[in-house]
Amino acid sequence: MLGGHVNTIEESAPARRRRRHSAEFKAKAVQDCLHRGVSIAAVALHHRVNANLLRRWVAEHQALDSAGEARALMTVPQAEFIPLQIGDPTPTPAIPDIQIEVRRGAATISIRWPGSAAAECGEWLQGWLR
Incomplete structure (x- = not known):
């Protein structure tokens, strides 16, 4: 103790970094979830990811699939030139x-x-007739 103050050195825990998952890893995990009767939580435990994160990946995958299906069903007629x-x-x-x-x-x-100044003519006429 020096002069009534205690100097302490605290060990800081290493900073946690966000894990980044490759597209292949995400695709594999999502495909595992799409099998009938498979629990997303069980797949998440198997792949060591958060179940909510895996649910989000599955939802994004399904949204992309439905958007692709909608695009495939849409037919756009060929634009034609119509002379006028x-x-x-x-x-x-x-x-x-x-x-x-x-x-x-x-x-x-x-x-x-002048006919183009009909309003002014009306005003003048009203004033004149008073």
Whole structure:
């Protein structure tokens, strides 16, 4: 003891690393699980892997198989070229001018307003008639 402090050296446990399994190992373990009446837990014990991990491998294998079957059943028709006949574009008809003729007594007023500004013409007319 030096000055009231105790120096200790702790041994650290070696870090656990994740095991990496080859594709062949996974395929063999999954194939062993696909036999009738075989317990996934028993196969996992035999191959020394976690049963949940092996269940995931089996589920992934079955998902890939069903996706492959679905792709095989799908038929896509051959794309064909369909020619379209486009006629001459018809010009949009011009909007005729608005013509208003108002008579009050002996007075007559004629107004021409562009048809494209019909809303403004309506506003002007409402204000004028008040």
